[in-house]
Amino acid sequence: MKISKEIKVAILVLSGILLFIFGFNYLKGQNILGSSRTFYAVYDNVEGLAASTPVTINGLPVGKVIEIGFKGDGSGKLLVKLLVDSEFQFSKNSKAELYETGLIGGKAIAIIPAFDGAENAINESYLDGGVKAGLSELVNQRLTPLQEKIEKMMHSADELLVNLNDVFDDNTKSNIKTSLGDLKTIISNFKETSKSIDVLVVSNKDKLDSTLSNVDNISSNLSKISDSIADANIGKTIKNLESTLQNFDKILIGLDKGDGTIGKLLKDEALYNNLQNASKEMEELLRDIKLNPVRYRRILSKKEIPYTKPESN
Incomplete structure (x- = not known):
């Protein structure tokens, strides 16, 4: 059967249109002949994320980011469209986490699959968006307190220098030079x-x-x-000394009790009184001898001298 020229032109035009649609979608990252699925995720900030950024599952690239724009509800949040070419199934409760690929490598999105028994995520469904703290954010978290401490230290050092300048005035400097x-x-x-x-x-x-x-x-x-x-033999000498001291202590105790002649002299009050009276009588006798020596001449002379009564004045 002979095909007319009009049919050939129609077939050529339709083929061109189909080829254009396929090429356009292919350039956009969509393979209309494959089993691609589209997912959406919402973020507050996607700084560093760009279209065609890889989408990974457990580190394996399974798709790419095909579109980034505002959500359109006036909230200012960003809607990211993801294209997943893999047939790997995961729960609708899975999470699309934004993470840093390196210090200067930009950002990518990792799907964190959930296996909680819920329904599988289907085409055009939304995944929970999240952000994983990157190295730069961790560094900022560590450096921010350190920066505050350094600022406080610099402020303290500045005050210290001011105080030192106040202390080391011209007079003090002169004294230091003299010293x-x-x-x-x-x-x-x-x-x-x-x-x-x-x-x-x-x-x-x-x-x-x-x-x-x-x-x-x-x-x-x-x-x-x-x-x-x-x-x-110092020990023996010390023992002898202790024995002597003990004997001396016994003697003192006996004297205190009035034992022996010396103890009786110390403790017998009658003997003391007799000695005192005898001392007084001896003193009177000596006084009388001095005053009346004639009376005692017969006793002191070798010859017997008759006693004569002294003349009274």
Whole structure:
């Protein structure tokens, strides 16, 4: 059967249209002949994310980002359209997590599949959007407190410098310079003194040697004396001394009780009174001898002298 020219033109036009549609979708990342699925996720911020960014599941690329735009409800949130070419099934409760691919590698989206027994995610469904903290964010989280501490430290250091400037005024600086000059003089004098000491030591070396030798002999003698003391029976001597002290203590106790002659002299009040009276009588006798020596001449003379009564005045 002969095909007319009009049919050929129609077939060619339809083929061109189909080829254009296929090529256009292919350039957009959509394969109309494959089993591609489209998902959506909403984010507050997608800085670093661009169209054609890979979409991964467990690190395996399974699609790409095909469109990024505002959600259109006035909230300012961003709607990201994802194209997944894999037939891998996951729950509708799975999560589309935005993460950093590296320090300078931009961002990508990883689908975190959920296997919770819920229905599988179907084409044109929404996935929960989330953001995984990247290295730069972690660094910022660590550096922010450190920056605050550094700022506080710098502020404290600035205050310290201001206080130091207030303390080290012209008068203080002058005093410090004077003190340093005096210290230099002291060090110079110390050097001269050390030189004099060196000369003195050198000139008296023989005497110092003799003195040290004498000290050595003295220490040796002391060592011998200490050995002699160590060899002596000090314990026996101490025991004898303790026994003597105990006997002396007994004697004192006996004296206190009035035992013995000395104890009776110390404790017998009658004997004390008799001695006191005898002392008084002896004192009167001596006084009478001085006043009336004639009365006692017969006693003191070798010859017997008759007693004569003294004349009364």
